[in-house]
Amino acid sequence: MPLKTVLDHLQTVDVTKGRVPLLSLKDQHLSYSGCEALEEIFKHVQYRCIDLSHSGLDDVTASIMFDIIEYYEAAQELDISDNLQMSGKSWTACINMIKKSQALNVLIMRGPMITNFQANNLAKALNTSAIHTLKLEHCVLSQEPIASLCSTLKRNKVLRELWLAHNQLCCEDALQIANLLRANLYIQLIDISNNRIGDKGVDHIVSAIVEQAVYFKEVQEKKRKSDLLTFSDLSSSLNSINSAKNYFPQRAFRSSDSVSSVVSPATDPDLDASPSPLTLTPPVTPPSTPALPACETPTTEEKQMMKKKVEKANDTLEATNGITTFVGAAEEAAVPVYTTVQQHQPDNDETNPPLPPSPLLLPTPSMLPPGAVAPSNLNLVEMSTKHS
Helix, strand or coil: CCCHHHHHHHHCCCHHHCCEEEEECCCCCCCHHHHHHHHHHHCCCCEEEEECCCCCCCHHHHHHHHHHHHHHCCEEEEECCCCCCCCHHHHHHHHHHHHHCCCCCEEEEECCCCCHHHHHHHHHHHHCCCCCEEEEECCCCCCHHHHHHHHHHCCCCCCCEEECCCCCCCHHHHHHHHHHHHHCCCCCEEECCCCCCHHHHHHHHHHHHHHHHHHHHHHHHHHHHHHHHHHHHHHHHHHHHHHHCCCCCCCCCCCCCCHHHCCCCCCCHHHCCCCCCCCCCCCCCCCCCCCCCCCCCCCHHHHHHHHHHHHHHHHHHHHCCCCCECCHHHCCCCCCCCCCCCCCCCCCCCCCCCCCCCCCCCCCHHHCCCCCECCCCCCCCCCCCCCC
16 A cells, blocks of 8 residues: 555655755555565656655665665765664665665764775765765764774765764764874765863864865965966967067178168078077167258348359450450350269279370360350360279
8 A cells, every 4th residue: 555645755756956855755665565665756757855764674674765765866965863663784775875876965864883894885985975974973983983984984075964963972982083184185064063072183174174274275375376476478479479579580681781681581591490590689770871962042241243254244245346355264254164074983892904194185266155265364174083
């Protein structure tokens, strides 16, 4: 006959919302047939918590329930408290469930007493499980069981909460818990209420917690310094890269280098060799362009004097009836100047023999204007440019 509690529960189940919050079988006597019927429910419904406390589990029914819960991943939290008929076979099935289940996160147990062998196997199973909260209350863990449990849990990196209330723990047991806290830095909560550890036992545990705090502070300080050092190294590296600018190394040219001396990339033999360090040279400032000589503009007095000279020359030309006369020393009229231009010669060598000097160009009567008479006191000036 099905349990009335289970029938009432199934009428309120909504499987469309994921895991159902709770299946409570507390104070219900579970038989073998009742456990088989629950398997049909677990095939379709999963729970966040299954409460099997004080449900009359023995070795047979407990083994069936643990296998079903593990196979269907039926629960995330399991309470098996106050099932005093459970013995070694039940503990073997429970430990097997703890090892294999990936959904079970919380295990609550109140009684019966746990032996040294069972505590050791339980701790080994916890090291490979997903359980982060373990409540062991009224299990009489004093002396050897708590020593085995703490010694094995030192390597556990998943467990976060350990509840050890009502386990008749003494001062020596508190020392085992303190050693566990020194070695395991992942445990965040531990409950040692209602035990006989005394002031000395409390001192052991408090000392371990203080050492944990100091260790965490040192780790945080080292991490902060490491982050600062990493940022400083990155900043200095960026500064050196910006100053050196080695992303695209180029050849350094001086201002006097000609463009014809540049080797094309296709014919440069140095491209196959390993890159040499780039030598940075300061930029060469080109020489300033010399200023052009200023053009002298004749003043007003000079213009008036030139105008007078032209008028005087015109008067003289009219007085001589169109015959041009050159006045001696060319003081009052412009005197033609004959120049001899010597061509610029390159330096004398075997390929460039010296050129003969240009002859002096003398005025002939044909060079003079019609009717002009060369004055006797006119000196012909030779002007030449010599190559320096």
